[in-house]
Amino acid sequence: MRIVIATDSFKGTLTSREAGQAISEGIRQSKPGAHVTVLPVADGGEGTVQALLSAQSGTVHAATVSDPLGRPVTAEYAVLAGGERTCLEMASASGITLLEPSEYDPLRATTYGTGQLLLAALGHSSDQILVGVGGSATVDGGCGAAQALGVRFLDAAGLELPQGIGGGQLNRIASIDISQRNVRLDESEIVVLCDVNNPLCGSSGAARVFGPQKGARGPDLDLLEANLESLARVIERDLGTALASHQRSGAAGGLAGGLLAFAGARLVSGIDTILEAIELDSHLAQADLVVTGEGRLDAQSMMGKVVGGVARRARALGSPVIAIAGTVAASAERCNDFVDAYYAVSETPDAACAPGVDAARALAARSAAIFAER
Numbered sequence: 001m002r003i004v005i006a007t008d009s010f011k012g013t014l015t016s017r018e019a020g021q022a023i024s025e026g027i028r029q030s031k032p033g034a035h036v037t038v039l040p041v042a043d044g045g046e047g048t049v050q051a052l053l054s055a056q057s058g059t060v061h062a063a064t065v066s067d068p069l070g071r072p073v074t075a076e077y078a079v080l081a082g083g084e085r086t087c088l089e090m091a092s093a094s095g096i097t098l099l100e101p102s103e104y105d106p107l108r109a110t111t112y113g114t115g116q117l118l119l120a121a122l123g124h125s126s127d128q129i130l131v132g133v134g135g136s137a138t139v140d141g142g143c144g145a146a147q148a149l150g151v152r153f154l155d156a157a158g159l160e161l162p163q164g165i166g167g168g169q170l171n172r173i174a175s176i177d178i179s180q181r182n183v184r185l186d187e188s189e190i191v192v193l194c195d196v197n198n199p200l201c202g203s204s205g206a207a208r209v210f211g212p213q214k215g216a217r218g219p220d221l222d223l224l225e226a227n228l229e230s231l232a233r234v235i236e237r238d239l240g241t242a243l244a245s246h247q248r249s250g251a252a253g254g255l256a257g258g259l260l261a262f263a264g265a266r267l268v269s270g271i272d273t274i275l276e277a278i279e280l281d282s283h284l285a286q287a288d289l290v291v292t293g294e295g296r297l298d299a300q301s302m303m304g305k306v307v308g309g310v311a312r313r314a315r316a317l318g319s320p321v322i323a324i325a326g327t328v329a330a331s332a333e334r335c336n337d338f339v340d341a342y343y344a345v346s347e348t349p350d351a352a353c354a355p356g357v358d359a360a361r362a363l364a365a366r367s368a369a370i371f372a373e374r
Helices: 016-030 047-056 110-120 141-148 167-172 207-209 219-239 250-261 270-277 279-283 306-316 331-333 357-372
Strands: 003-004 036-037 058-066 070-078 085-089 129-131 152-154 175-177 187-193 266-269 287-295 319-328 340-345
Touching: 003 016, 003 279, 016 036, 016 047, 016 287, 047 058, 047 070, 047 085, 047 129, 058 110, 070 110, 110 129, 110 141, 141 152, 141 250, 141 340, 167 219, 175 219, 187 250, 187 270, 187 340, 207 219, 207 250, 207 306, 219 250, 250 266, 266 270, 270 279, 270 306, 279 306, 306 319, 306 331, 319 331
Parallel strands: 003 036, 003 287, 085 129, 129 187, 187 266, 287 319, 319 340
Antiparallel strands: 058 070, 070 085, 152 175
8 A cells, every 4th residue: 555645744743744754653553564655745834945855955054033023033944956946934034933822913023034034045146036935923014024125114204114014013104115125136036935825905815814813803903904905005006016906915914915016026826836846746646545634624724735735636646635633623624525534633623733743643543544444
């Protein structure tokens, strides 16, 4: 029996590689003769750099940047073999896992550190820079990152706003000056690997859908939405880029849209880009079973995430798919068209549960045994 394991990371608990290895060990307990292939996968969020490095060797570099609240943190990026492509993930600089839950504050949180990390990556003069944008703590429309890249935001009095703009300050932006934008942005193609398709504004936008995950409640959500709408109007007037309803522009609290507007970036599906890089289809063609997974399985799992990307490709090639998760929400039933079965560590749908190594291993053993008997 040939089994392919391609899971996302289980945020805050297991990396994609650790999760895949734990699941592999569990499967071997119930299927000792199975031929198991573990492929680290990501969708633009945590683990994107490692997933790309697993497909193509390269060198890892470190840079000291600001975290979402302005404190110093070490973030990494990689120059892939040959030097033509450099990759980074905003989660390492502006990610929510860098904060304690008590610190979640999208009104203050900024992507300034991601801009600093991108600036470091630009120093390698690669033809293309891949920017993974999942797992953010921010809803700043990418303005913080743009400041680090030399973009100036001015208030109604013509005064420049301080560096580190957060989502709560976007309504102060009256005009945008890109005359001092770093010239190296014109020397490399910036490709943003998005983990969602949501636009910047509206009921399915960055604030309304993802704000609650980042600590926004009630009036804060209304403020963030109004601020993003205000930013979109200024960007369209000053830069000629319409972001409000642009597909994928809401990824990472609008960082994707900001990089489109301020850095001329191209927005693409993160999961499709990575699955092509690791040549998933060639592995799936020989698979008798595909195992995927993430920390929480829900309706969003099929919308630009790892589970949806892996499951769709496996189903197209005729391979059965099971998903393993820390918890499974009631909305996960929307995955049934592509996932044959799913299993969770926690039986409480709304629990915040990401399994550790032992739990993932045990769940995988049970899941493989149960599925084999179906």
